[in-house]
Amino acid sequence: MMAEPFLSLNGIAKSYPGVVALDGISLAVSGGEVIGLVGENGAGKSTLMKVLGGVIQPSAGTIILDGQELQRLDVASAIEAGISFVHQELNLFENLDVTANILIGREPLCGGLLHLVDRRKSRALVEPLLSLIGADFKPETLVSSMSIAQRQMLEIAKALSQRARLVIMDEPTSSLTLAETDRLMEVIAGLKRDGVAVIFISHRLSELAQCADRVVVLRDGRMVGELQKQEISHASMIKLMIGRELKSLYTPPAQPFGDIVFEIDKVETTAYPGRPVSLSVRRGEILGLAGLIGSGRTEIARTACCIDPLIGGSVRVNGQPLRLETPSDAIDQGIFLVPEDRKRFGLLLDLSIAENIALPSLVDYAAYGLVKVTEIFALAERQRARLDIKASSIATEVGTLSGGNQQKVVLGKWLSRDPRVLICDEPTRGIDVGAKQEIYAMLRRLADSGVAIIMISSDMEEVIGISDRIAVMHEGQISGLLDRDEFSEHNVLLLAVGGTLH
Amino acid sequence: MSKKDIGLLILILVVGTVVAIINPLFLSPINLANTANLVGLFGIFAIGQAFVIITGGIELSVGSVIALIGVLFVDLMVNFEMAWPLALVLMIVLGVVIGLAHGLLITRLHLQPFIVTLCGLLIYRGAARFYTEDATAGFGFGLSFPTLEWLTTNRFFGVPHSFIAMTVIAACMWVVLHRSVFGRHLFAVGKNEEAARYSGIATGKVIVSAYVICGVLTAISAIFFAMYTRSISPSSHGNFYELYAIAAAVLGGCSLRGGEGSIIGVVLGAVLLQVLQNLVNLLGIPSSLNFAVTGSVILIGVLADTQFSSYRERKLATKGATPRQPQAP
Helix, strand or coil, X not given: CCCCEEEEEEEEEEEECCEEEXXXXXXXXXXXXXXXXXXXXXXXXXXXHHHHHCCCCCCEEEEEECCEEECCCCHHHHHHCCEEEECCCCCCCCCCEHHHHHCCCCCCEECHHHCEECHHHHHHHHHXXXXXXXCCCCCCCEHXXXXXXXXXXXXXXXXXXXXXXXXXXXXXXXXXXXXXXXXHHHHHHHHHHCCCEEEEECCCHHXXXXXXXXXXXXXXXXXXXXXXXXXXXXXXXXXXXXXXXXXXXXXXXXXXXXXXEEEEEEEECCCCCCCCEEEEEECCCEEEEEECCCCCHXXXXXXXXXXXXXXXXXXXXXXXXXXXXXXXXHHHCCEEXXXXXXXXXXXXXXXXXXXXXXXXXXXXXXXXXXXXXXXXXXXXXXXXXXXXXXXXXXXXXXXXXXXXXXXXXXXXXXXXXXXXXXXEECCCCCCCHHHHHHXXXXXXXXXXXXXXXXXXXXXXXXXXXXXXXXXXXXXXXXXXXXXXXXXXXXXXXXXXXXXXXX | CCHHHHHHHHHHHHHHHHHHHHCHHHHCHHHHHHHHHHHHHHHHHHHHHHHHHHCCCCCCCHHHHHHHHHHHXXXXXXXXXXXXXXXXXXXXXXXXXXXXXXXXXXXXXXXXXXXHHHHHHHHHHHHHHHHCCCCCEECCCCCCCHHHHHHHHCEECCEEHHHHHHHHHHHHHHHHHHHEHHHHHHHHHHHCHXXXXXXXXXXXXXHHHHHHHXXXXXXXXXXXXXXXXXXXXXXXXXXXXXXXXXXXXXXXXXXXXXXXXXXXXHHHHHXXXXXXXXXXXXXXXXXXXXXXXXXXXXXXXXXXXXXXXXXXXXXXXXXXXXXXXXXXX
C-alpha cells in the first residue's frame, strides 16, 4: 500500500518573459513510488525539477511538504527535506575520490582547530552506502577512473548519504550501456523497497515501462496526462507527448543502393590495437552501427575521420586508399563526422549560427584569404531553410538553441559541403521526439541523394527503425552484420554482448 | 567599433579631459607627440600579444625578447658593422624563430603556454645579459644611421613615425583578425579548440602562427625601442613590458580564456596605459606610485565594464518582461 504523499505541488506555474514554462502543475509524491516524467525538450521537465530543488521560485501555486504549506522552496530547505538530484551532466569532482565526493562539504573532522578530515570515520560512513547500492568501486577510487555508470551510482550513493526521501534522476540512462541500465533499474527497485521516492526523467520509453509506477506526461508546461502502471506503453506515452500517433520510423530508400563508396579495411584504433575492423557502405545506404557503449564505435568513427591516428589498415573511397593525416584530409574527401558530444566537438556555443555553419567552408567562401561575409550569410540562410532551424535569425548564438536545433546546425555545417560519406555519432542524443523525426527524414533524404551514411546509435528503436543494414560491434570488433529481414532487438542485443546468430 | 571599444574610448577621453584641465601641458604638441611615440612602441607588441591571448595562450617573454633583440641589433650594427637592413631582417627572423619555438613547444609537445613563455622570459633575459656581460649596449658617439633613424624616430607633421608604424600594423592586423579566414579560425580555435579540429581546421598551425605573429611584432617594436633609447642595459630594458601588453589586451576586451578580442580595443588599451603614465608625470604624482596608479585604473576600468554589462543584461531582461506585466492581477 502506498504511503501518504509527503510532498505535493498544487497549481505550480512559472513564467519567463515571453514564455510560460510551467502552467498549473499538480503532483503528489509518496514514499516508495517511482514516477516517470516524460515530455519533449522544452515541455517544462527541467523547470519543474528546479522548482523542487529550490533553484527556481514558482510564480504561482503552493508546495505542501510534510503537511506544511509553502510558497516556495529554497535550496537549503530542499536538501533539508531530503530532495536530491542525480544530474544529467554529473556534478562530481573528477580529481577527488569517491569518499571525498560523497562527503564534500560535510567531512567528519578531527584534530580540533586544525580541521583535518577524519579519514577513518569518512570511510565508515561511505562503505555501507556503497554496499547498499551494490557498487563495484571502492571508497578510495578516483572519480576520473570511473565509468559514467559508476559515476551515476556514486551520485545515487551521495543522495542516499543525505538521507534522501526523493531522488530525482534526469535522463540517467542516456549514456549507459544496456547492462548498466539494468543495474540502475535494480538500484531504483532497491530505493523503492526502502521507501525512497524516485522521479525518473527519461526519453527512453521502454525503461519507464519497466520501472515506473506511473508516468506523468508534460507538454508545453502543462500536465497532459498520467498513465498508471498497467497503461504504460510506447504508443500511449508518445501519443500524449506529441499529441499524435507516432508513425513507423522506417522509410525505405527511394532507389536501389549504388556501388560501395566507403570502405574501412582492417582499421585498427588506438583504443583497440590488434583488433582490425572492416566495414563498407554503399551509395544511398544508411548503415546502423550498434553496440554497447565502449564497444569501439566512436573510436572507429574518429579514426575514419582522422581525428584519432590510424594505426593499421586503410580507409578507401571508391576503391582508392586515402592518405589520412589530419582531419582536413578526410573532410577534403567529403567524409564528415557529426560528433557524439555536439557541445564539445561540434559547435562553438558562443558564436552565431552563421559562423558555425560556415566554419569548415570558410576557405571556399573567401577571396585572397578574406572572408566574403555576404556569401556566408546566404549560405547560412540556405541551410537554415533547408534544415528548418528554429531561431530568430542566423546571428543567434548557438548556445541558446535547443538540442535539436543545435544538432541541425552541426548537420548544416556539413551539408553545405556536399557530403559523400556522413558519419553520425548518436545523432539524436538528448533531442526531443519532434526534432528526432526531422533528423531521421533528413538522413533518408541525404541517402536518397547518393550519400553513404553510417549512423552510430545506442537507441535500439532508432537503430532498428532507421538503418538499411546494421553492423554490431563488441569489444572493438564487428560481431555481426544484419540485413533488414534479420532486424530485431534480440538479434542486435545478442551480437552486442558478443554472441553469434547461427 | 563594439560597445566595449566605445566604453574604453570614453574612459580615455574622460581621463584625458581631467588631466588637461588640471595641467594644460597635457595637450601641448610636444607632450602629445611623446605620448603618441610611446603608444606606437607599446601598441605594436600589444597587438602581437592580443593574437596569442585570443588563442587562449599567453606570451610572457615579450620584455626579455625586446632586451635580447635590442642588444643583438645594436651589437650587429656597431661591432660587426653589418648593414642595418640586413640586421633588421635578421632580428625579424629571430622573432619568427622565437615565436615558432614557443608555438611548437605548446602545440607539439603540449606544454602550457604560461610555462613555455615564462621560461622564455628567464632564458632571453639571461642570454641578453650574458651576451653583453651585463654591460650597456649602445651606439657610440658620432655613430649614426640616418635612414634608420629617420624611419624610426622622426616625425611626420609632428606625428612620430613609431605611431604611424603602429597604425599601419594595426590596420593590417585588423584585416587579418576581423576579415580573414585565418582570423575566423583563430577565434574558433580560441573558443573551442576541439570543435575547430573536428571542423577540419589545422589548430596547431593556427596557434603557432599566432605566436609567430607575436614574435615578429615584438621584434619590430624591439628595434623601435633600441633606436628610441639608443642605449640598452640588458638587465632592465623592457622589464615588465609583457605585463603592459597583457594589460592593454585585457583592457581592450581580450578574454584570457581565449576567443575574444579586437584590434581597436588593444590599441585603445595601449593608449590608455600611456595616458596614465603621462598623468602620473603631469600631475606631479610621485613616480614611485606609477604602477599603483596604473593598476588601480585598470582594476576600476575592468570592474566598471563587468558591472555595466551585467546591468545592461538585467535591463534587457526586464525590458523583455514588460509586455507581459499588464496581464498580472
